[in-house]
Amino acid sequence: MAAELNAVNGSGRGASVLLTDLEKRFDRTNAVDGVxxxxxxxEFLTLLGPSGSGKTTTLMMIAGFETPTAGxxxxxxxxxxxxxxYRRNIGMVFQNYALFPHLTVEDNIGFPLKQRGVPKTERxxxxxxxxxxxxxxxxxxxxxxxxxxxxxxxxxLARAIVFKPRLLLMDEPLGALDKQxxxxxxLEMRRLHADLGITFIYVTHDQxxxxxxxxxxxxxxxxxxxxxxxxxxxxxxxxxxFVAGFIGESNFLPAVVRDLEDDIVVAECxxxxxxxxxxxxxxxxxxxxxxxxxxxxxxxxxxxxxAPQNRMSVTVTEAVFAGERCRYLLRAxxxxxxxxxxxxxxxxxRRQVGEQAEIAWSVADTILV
Amino acid sequence: xxxxxxxxxxxxxxxxxxVLPVVAMLMRSVSDPSWTLQHYxxxxxxxxxxxxxxxxxxxxLIVTLASLLLGYPxxxxxVRAPRWALVILVLIMLPFWTSVLVRSYAWMVLxxxxxxxxxxxxxxxxxxxxxxxxxxxxATQIAMSHIxxxxxxxxxxxxxxxxxxxxxxxxxxLGSPPWRTFLQVTLPLSMPGVAAGVLLVFVLALGxxxxxxxxxxxxxxxxxxxxxxxxxxLDWAYAATLSAVLLATALAIIGAFYRLPGVGNAFxxxxx
Numbered sequence: 099m100a101a102e103l104n105a106v107n108g109s110g111r112g113a114s115v116l117l118t119d120l121e122k123r124f125d126r127t128n129a130v131d132g133v134x135x136x137x138x139x140x141e142f143l144t145l146l147g148p149s150g151s152g153k154t155t156t157l158m159m160i161a162g163f164e165t166p167t168a169g170x171x172x173x174x175x176x177x178x179x180x181x182x183x184y185r186r187n188i189g190m191v192f193q194n195y196a197l198f199p200h201l202t203v204e205d206n207i208g209f210p211l212k213q214r215g216v217p218k219t220e221r222x223x224x225x226x227x228x229x230x231x232x233x234x235x236x237x238x239x240x241x242x243x244x245x246x247x248x249x250x251x252x253x254x255l256a257r258a259i260v261f262k263p264r265l266l267l268m269d270e271p272l273g274a275l276d277k278q279x280x281x282x283x284x285l286e287m288r289r290l291h292a293d294l295g296i297t298f299i300y301v302t303h304d305q306x307x308x309x310x311x312x313x314x315x316x317x318x319x320x321x322x323x324x325x326x327x328x329x330x331x332x333x334x335x336x337x338x339x340f341v342a343g344f345i346g347e348s349n350f351l352p353a354v355v356r357d358l359e360d361d362i363v364v365a366e367c368x369x370x371x372x373x374x375x376x377x378x379x380x381x382x383x384x385x386x387x388x389x390x391x392x393x394x395x396x397x398x399x400x401x402x403x404x405a406p407q408n409r410m411s412v413t414v415t416e417a418v419f420a421g422e423r424c425r426y427l428l429r430a431x432x433x434x435x436x437x438x439x440x441x442x443x444x445x446x447x448r449r450q451v452g453e454q455a456e457i458a459w460s461v462a463d464t465i466l467v
Numbered sequence: 468x469x470x471x472x473x474x475x476x477x478x479x480x481x482x483x484x485x486v487l488p489v490v491a492m493l494m495r496s497v498s499d500p501s502w503t504l505q506h507y508x509x510x511x512x513x514x515x516x517x518x519x520x521x522x523x524x525x526x527x528l529i530v531t532l533a534s535l536l537l538g539y540p541x542x543x544x545x546v547r548a549p550r551w552a553l554v555i556l557v558l559i560m561l562p563f564w565t566s567v568l569v570r571s572y573a574w575m576v577l578x579x580x581x582x583x584x585x586x587x588x589x590x591x592x593x594x595x596x597x598x599x600x601x602x603x604x605x606a607t608q609i610a611m612s613h614i615x616x617x618x619x620x621x622x623x624x625x626x627x628x629x630x631x632x633x634x635x636x637x638x639x640x641l642g643s644p645p646w647r648t649f650l651q652v653t654l655p656l657s658m659p660g661v662a663a664g665v666l667l668v669f670v671l672a673l674g675x676x677x678x679x680x681x682x683x684x685x686x687x688x689x690x691x692x693x694x695x696x697x698x699x700x701l702d703w704a705y706a707a708t709l710s711a712v713l714l715a716t717a718l719a720i721i722g723a724f725y726r727l728p729g730v731g732n733a734f735x736x737x738x739x
Contacts, residue, residue, distance in 0.1 A: 163636050183639040196637035200655045209651075213642035257641065 112140035112297035113174050113264035115160065120169035122155050122321075129155045131321035132169070142291050142298045146308040147318035148344070153301045154269055156318070160299065161267050162186050173265065184213070189258035189266040189296075193273050195250045197242040203229075203253050204238035210261040228256035231290070248279045255287075259294060268300045272307065284311055305345045309333065317341050333391075337377075339467045342389045349395075349436050353388040353466070355380045363466055368430035372408045374464035386466045392437040393423070394463040398456040400446060406460040412436060414453045424448060428457065489714075496711050499704035506708040515693070516709070523689040526607060526679070527672035531619075533612040534668050535661065538619035542660075543653075545620070546627040563617045571681045574610040575601060578682065607683035614678060615671055619664040626660025627653070659727075666724040670717045 115137040122130040130152040137143050145153035158164040160171055162183030171178055178186055197206050207225045216224070229235050232252035242250055251271060258266055268287075272280045288311055291298050302308055308315050309329040317324045317332065317340070325332060325341045336342035339350065353367035353374075363376040367388050374388055398409060415435075416427035419442065426449060428436040438457060440446065449455060496506055510516050545555045562570060577583050578600040585597035600606050630653060638648040676691035683689070688696075690713050697706040 161636075161640055163640070182644075183636070184642050184644050186640075187642070188640060190637065190640040192633050192637060194631070194633060196631065196633040198634060198637075198652060209638070209643070210641035213647065261642070 111264065111295040112138075114139045115265065115297065115299065116170075116172040116175075117156070117160075118170045118172070120156065120159060120171065121167050122152070122159060122164060123167040128321050130159070130166075133318075133321070133323055134169075135316055135323065135326065137297060137299065140295050140297055142288075142300065142311060142313040144300045144302060144308040144312040144315045145318055146302060146305060146315050146345075147324075148303055151318040152321035153303075153318045157267050157269055157299060157301050160265075161188055161190050187261075187263055187265075189261070189263040191251075191254050191258045191266070191268040191271045193270045195242075195254040195271075197250055197253055197257070199242055201241075202238065203234070203240050203242070203245070206242065206253060207238075207257045207260050209257060214261060224260055225256075228260040231259070231293075232256045233286075247275050248283065251275065251283065255290070259290070259296075263296065265297045265299070266294075268298065270302055271300075273302075273304075280307070287311060309345070315345075317344060319344070334463075335375075335465060336389065336467060339387060339389075342465070342467055347392050347437065349390045349392060351388040351390075351430070351434050351436070353386050355382055355384045355386060357382065362461060365466065368410060368432045368434055370410050370431070372410070372464060373461045374466045375462060376466040378466075380466070389465045389467050390436075390459055390463055392425075393439040395436070395438040395457050395459045397438075397440065397449070398458040400440075401458060406458045408461065408464060409456055409458045410436075411454065411456050414449045414451055414455060417449055417451055419448070428455070492707050493711050493714075494707075495703050496707035499707070506704055510708070510712070519688055519690055519693045520712075522604075522687050523673060523691075526604065526611070526687075526689060527669050529608045530611045530615060530672045531665055531669045533608065534616045534619040535665060537612065538616050538664065539623055539661070541616075542620045542623035542627055545624045559617050559620055562613070567614060567677050570614055571610060571678045574606065574613070574678075574682050578606050578609070601682060603684050604687045607679045607687070610678045610682050611672055611675055615668045618667040618671060622663035622667065623657060623660040626657045626663070630656045662724055662727050666721060670720060673717055673720075674713060 115135070117133055117135040117137075120130055120133040121128060133152070133156055135143075145156060147153045155164060159166050162178070162181065166179060173186070173188075198209065201209065204222075204225050207228050208221045211221045211224060225238065226235070229238060232255050234249060234252050234256070237245070237249065237253075242253065245253065254271070258268075272283055275283065284307060287298075287300075300308075300311065309332075312329055314326060314328055315332055316326045319340050324344075325337050327335075332341060332345050336345065336348070342348040342350070351367050353365035353372065355363055356366050356371065357364035358379060361375065361377075363374050363380065363386075365372055365374060365386060365388060372388060376386075380386055396406070398405075410430060412428035412430050414426055415429050418425045422442060424440045424442050426438045426440065428438055430436055436457070497504060499506075541555065541559070545552055545559075548555075575582075579585070580597045580599070580601070582601065584600065585594075588594045589597065600609075634652055634656070635648055638652050639645070643651060674691055675689065676695065679689045680692055680695070683692075690709055694706045694709045694713075697703075697709070
C-alpha cells in the first residue's frame with residue numbers, strides 16, 4: 099500500500115494532504131464545519147484550538163475513524179474518504195498511547211510490520227532501529243505497564259513510524275505528561291520530524307506547544323479554521339479577535355477609524371490617535387478593536403533614543419513582580435484596562451500603584467481586528 | 468474492624484447452616500461406621516463411580532464448550548451493538564430469572580417424542596418417525612448449555628467492555644483489518660473473561676442435578692444423581708464420600724484457574 103501511494107506522488111518523503119470543505123455533523127451540530135487546508139509534503143502542521151473546536155474530529159477523519167458528512171480528504175492527490183483506516187498507511191499516536199497491554203514493547207512496535215507481512219528477522223531489525231530512534235534500546239522485552247508515561251509515549255511513537263508511513267497523525271500526545279518531560283519530548287519530536295522528513299499533523303490545545311513545534315498552525319474555533327499561518331505570523335498578525343486572544347495574551351481596546359494612510363490606519367483610542375497596521379481598509383468612523391501584546395508595550399521614560407510612534411497616558415492600578423518580568427495593570431483615559439509586561443531589571447524603577455505614566459509602542463505591534 | 472462487624476450476622480448464619488452441616492457430612496465419609504478411609508480406598512476400583520465421574524466430566528466439558536461457542540458472539544454483540552444491548556440483555560436474563568425446574572420441564576416439552584421439535588420436523592417432512600432426544604445425553608447437554616449460558620456470556624461481556632476502544636482504532640490505523648484485530652487484540656484481551664466463564668460453567672455443570680435427572684438418559688448418570696441414589700438407599704457414607712470428591716474436584720479446578728493471569732480480576736467487582 100505504501101508503494102501504491104508512493105507511485106501516485108513520489109515527490110518527497112512526506113505525503114501532502116488536501117482537505118476540501120470538510121464537514122462532520124453529529125446530530126444537529128457541526129463538529130467540523132467546512133474545513134479546507136492544504137498541508138504540504140514534509141510539513142509539521144498543528145491543529146490548535148480549545149476543546150470542542152473540531153480539531154480532534156478533523157484528525158480522526160484524516161485517519162479514517164470518522165466519516166465526513168461532506169467534503170473530501172485527498173492524500174497525495176488521491177481521495178481516501180472511502181478507504182478504511184487499515185488501508186490508509188498512516189502513522190497515528192493517540193492521547194492515551196493505546197499500546198496493546200498484552201504485547202511486549204517489541205511486539206507492539208512490530209505490530210504494523212506484522213500486518214504488512216514483514217518477515218520475523220526483518221521485523222526484529224526494524225523494531226531495534228525504531229527503539230534506537232526513540233532512545234529506548236533494550237526495552238523490547240518489557241510490557242507497557244512496566245514503563246513510565248514518557249517511555250510509553252516513545253513506544254507509541256516508535257510503533258507509529260516503524261513502518262515508514264508518509265504521514266504521522268498525533269492527537270495531544272503529550273497531554274498526560276508533566277511539563278519538563280513534555281518539553282523534552284517536544285524537542286525530540288522536532289528532531290524526529292527533521293530526520294524522517296515525513297508530514298506531521300499534530301493536534302493540541304496548548305498554544306505554547308504549537309508555537310514551539312510547528313511549521314504552520316491552523317487555529318480552529320467552532321469547527322472552522324480561524325487562521326492558518328506560521329507561528330510568528332499568527333502571533334504578530336492575528337487576523338481576528340479569537341486568534342489574538344487564544345495565542346498569547348492580548349490587550350483589546352475599542353477604537354474608531356479616523357484616517358487612512360497607505361497601509362496604516364489612524365484610529366482614535368482612549369482619547370488619543372493611534373497608528374495601526376490593517377490589511378483591510380475600514381472606512382472613516384468604523385468601530386474597530388485595537389490589539390497589542392503586553393510585552394511589546396513600554397513605559398515611555400525607559401526608552402532612550404528611538405521613540406515608537408504610539409503613545410498613551412495611563413494610571414498604574416496594579417503592579418506584580420513575577421521574577422523574570424514585572425506585570426502592570428494600567429488604566430487608560432477612558433477607563434480601558436491595559437496589561438504591560440516589562441522585563442525585570444534591578445536598574446529599572448518599579449512603578450507604584452496610583453502613579454501616572456506614559457506608555458509607548460510601535461505601529462508594527464498594533465493590529466486592528 | 469467495622470467491616471467484620473457488618474458481615475458478622477451473615478458469617479454466623481453461614482457457619483451455623485452451611486459450614487457445620489458440610490463438615491458434619493464430610494465427617495461421615497471417614498467416620499461411618501468407625502474411623503476409616505475405606506470408602507475413599509474403594510473408589511479407584513468402583514466401576515460405577517469411575518464411569519459416572521467420567522460421564523460427569525465429559526458432560527461438563529461439552530456444555531462448557533457449547534456455551535463458549537454460543538456465548539462469545541452474543542457477548543460481543545452485547546458490547547459492540549449498544550442499541551441492541553438492552554434487548555440482548557433481557558433475552559439472556561429472562562430465562563435466568565425463571566426456575567431451573569421450569570426450564571427443565573420446558574425442555575422436556577420441546578424435546579419429547581411428541582414434543583414441538585419432533586412435531587415440527589415431521590410436519591416439515593424431514594423425518595418420518597420422531598427422533599429420540601429426550602432422555603439421552605444430548606438432551607442433557609442441550610438443556611444444560613441453555614441454562615448455564617448466562618454464566619458464560621456475562622463475564623466475557625464484562626471483559627470485552629473493559630477493552631479500551633482506542634486499542635481497536637490503533638490496530639486498524641496500524642494496518643490490521645477487522646478480523647485480524649479481533650484475533651490479535653480483542654480475543655487475547657478477553658481471555659480473562661473467557662477463563663472466568665469457562666470456570667463458572669464447568670464447576671456449576673459438575674454439580675448439576677435437576678436437569679440431567681429430568682431430561683438425561685437412565686444409563687448416563689452424573690455424580691450428583693449417583694449421590695441422590697445413594698442417599699435414597701440411606702448409604703450416607705458413600706454419598707458423603709462422593710460429595711467430598713466432587714467438592715475437592717471443584718476446588719482444585721477453581722484453584723488452578725485462579726493461577727491464570729487476569730482471572731482473579733475478572734471476578735472482582737468493578738468499583739468504578
